[in-house]
Amino acid sequence: AVLRRRPAVLPAGSPLVQFRHCPGTTLEIRRMKEEVESLRHRCELLEQQQQTQRLIKFYASVKRTPIDIDQVVEKCRDPTYRQDVFCHRELPVILAHMIAMLDQLPGGLVAMKNVGKVRAMLSSAFLAVTECPVPQSEKQGAEFRKVLERVMGELEPVVQTMALAVLELRKLLTMHRQALNDDKATRIKLRSLHDVPDLQYSLDEFYLAFVQFKFLSLQLLQMAGSSSSENAKEPEKGKAEPEEVVGIVDTGIDLLEVVRSARHNAELVCTEHHGDCPDIDIELADADDGRAFVSHLSDHLNYILVELIKNSLRATVDTHMARNSLGMVDCSDMPPVKVRIVTNKSPDTATVIVSDQGGGIPREDMEKIMSYTYTSAPKSAHDGDEEPTLLAGYGYGLPMSRIHARIFGGDIMLHST
Ligand SMILES: Nc1ncnc2c1ncn2[C@@H]1O[C@H](COP(=O)(O)OP(=O)(O)OP(=O)(O)O)[C@@H](O)[C@H]1O
Ligand SMILES: [Mg+2]
Structure with a gap:
């Protein structure tokens, strides 16, 4: 349109750049430049994301260190033990394993919006920790702990967001089941959340890793704020053993x-x-x-x-x-x-x-009791559409308690007579 209004009289062989004198064309070129810049930026981001994925894949292939409470205490009592260096190596490994677990969640859970949110939180935490230099000096140690503190805050909603993801899937399955059950012609038997194979196992493993991540991080942060010897207390009168707090x-x-x-x-x-x-x-x-x-x-x-x-x-x-x-x-x-x-x-x-x-507990319910979201609460929170602020009433009490018991080799057993 610009060219039609102001026909350019160009000597033969003039470069196209001559058009820049036309105000409309200058605008066009600027817009194109901006587009190229934004594309370049997006490519860089994509490249970074791919790089992060490769790094996550690598860390996920590294074996996790088993956590034993007595060993942790013993090591933390040794003043020469570099707990921060251990955490710098171990924490991204745990995060990468958690991301890999998310990517393999069964039964369609992986596709839920809230799983995507958790994945983004974990990837950002992974990057923050891996980008931090190995804590070799006092200053670097303090910097690493600062990053860890921030990361802990950012990961606070993980359990709740995962709970919402499970509810998302549960609602989806229930809606399909109800719709098709009403339709006599289809007669397809659709599974419910409790029938999804390996769901319980996958969530258990995920939460266990998360509780371990939190334990190691809090232990490091707490140890940095206090020395174990300062915390050793004399036995109180009538007490058989001294109380001693090592980290947390x-x-x-x-x-x-x-x-x-x-x-x-x-x-x-x-x-x-x-x-x-x-x-x-x-x-x-x-x-x-x-x-x-x-x-x-x-x-x-x-x-x-x-x-x-x-x-x-x-x-x-x-x-x-x-x-x-x-x-x-x-x-x-x-x-x-x-x-x-x-x-x-x-x-x-x-x-x-x-x-x-x-x-x-009725015999037929015994197997479901430990399932995430299983509750017999008459008006369970699953019925509401509003986002919950607490897990109460969501059927998370028992499975999460078992995770907290299992982290140090304990367990929860149920008996109903
Ligand atoms: N002591 C018990 N006696 C009878 N039933 C029980 C008992 N403990 C648990 N249950 C059954 O197991 C279900 C799941 O328990 P869980 O603690 O996981 O979830 P919830 O209590 O329903 O909700 P939340 O603990 O998340 O607030 C309960 O809803 C209840 O039906
Ligand atoms: Mg409960």
């Missing part, structure tokens, strides 16, 4: 204290929900001196116990629901939830048995 590991956790604190937390939740709470009896079965100590993370133990006690309280209230004259839930006549600590006089292991008379 408490080598002398008094189980009775942890159970009492978990009882308090679970009672609060139940009372807030029902206005009342059944009794919770605690018994230490076989310790001579009335104390049982374990080496663990207090937060993990508290998490597991609160989840188990909460479940027992809910089962008890639901089964024995009775209301007083004012129509309020009255728990006074309900059978108590019992928490029994058994050490079998072993210095290394202890068992905590949480039992209730809340009607038990």
